[in-house]
Amino acid sequence: MTPPPRKRVLSGMRPTGKLHLGNYMGALDNWVRMQNEYECFFTVVDWHALTTDYADTSCVKENSLEVATDWLAAGLDPEKCVMFIQSHVPAHAELHLLLSMITPLGWLERVPTYKEQRENIKDKDLGTYGFLGYPVLQAADILIYKAGVVPVGEDQVAHIELAREIARRFNGFYGKRGDVFPEPQSLLTKAPKLPGTDGRKMSKSYGNTIMLTDPEPVVRQKLKTMVTDPARVRRSDPGNPDVCPVGDLHKIFSSKETMAKVYEGCRSAGIGCIECKSWAADSLVQLLVPMQERRKKFEQNPRLAWDILEAGTQKARTVAGETMKDVRAAMGMSLDYERPEGSFGK
Ligand code: TRP
Ligand code: SF4
DSSP states (O other): OOOOOOOEEEEEEOOOSSOBHHHIIIIIHHHHHHTTTSEEEEEEOHHHHHHHOOSOOTTHHHHHHHHHHHHHHHTOOTTTEEEEEGGGOTHHHHHHHHHHHHSOHHHHHTOHHHHHHHHHOOSSOOOSHHHHTHHHHHHHHHHTTTOSEEEEOGGGHHHHHHHHHHHHHHHHHHOTTSOSSOOOEEEEOOOOOOBOTTSSBOOGGGTOOOBTTOOHHHHHHHHHTOOOOTTOOSTTSOOOGGGOHHHHHHHHHSOHHHHHHHHHHHHTTOSOHHHHHHHHHHHHHHHHHHHHHHHHHHHHOTHHHHHHHHHHHHHHHHHHHHHHHHHHHHTTOOSSOOOOSSSTTO
């Protein structure tokens, strides 16, 4: 018996360069699990990077390759999933154009991230056509693979909702002979609150990250300077792991046994923060070492990751090309010569 077809998944990540633990725990660890269960497409969305960083594109390609290399290091397996760079599959742009024709401006102006970013990002002009259309491009990324499931963080849910609305509208206009696009569902990634070294959310812009590529001594050094429960000033003061960023790291990365020692020792002032932090570092190193091992062969031969992306591009282009045939046919704009049914040519 042939197994039932697996549900198709698409997700994307912007080419920010090397990834940190927050990127891993928010998304990548989930993708690594999903590749075993679903038919997965993962794409580095380099065109999305241009919606904000259009003025200087000199690092886009290198950053895309860095991200893909971290994916491979984290355990994405090209035998199990399709990995590619968005701009290498130009059909995304073609579908984006067609979807842009039917997307009402009001839908885009209402997207929460649009308003937020226009207000918060002051160092560049985001009053561009491309930036407003960001979610339309994202919808094209998803719909061109007819993906049913899109694993994303909380901040992206509104974008997936919009993709659903665009799919519905497209089907309504052109789906006379059946829906062209399924409506994608977001699969919310339960992202634990991952603190950076300063106790705020781990983020590249705060400079408080632990990188997937940080060698053990760097991880240990970063942990040493990490902030702790402010109530624990002296070694003899009891503390509370529930209000300590190091305690949060333990909750995410440490074993139950270690956790128990942390709670006991911290609350009774039986352990010092230095010892507690060294245990947290142990847990992180245990996670990172296998990734760094896997990364070595890609570092020694950078061509390797590029070849994997090229192979992924071929597969993605095939699927995207099939969808574009359906799209063109549904819109009555296929490439085949057909005798028009109307008045002329009779
Ligand atoms: N907008 C997403 C982000 O900022 C990235 C993205 C682009 C994406 N296209 C996508 C995510 C398609 C999921 C599906 O994280
Ligand atoms: Fe934080 Fe650990 Fe120090 Fe307690 S002992 S305050 S959990 S670092």
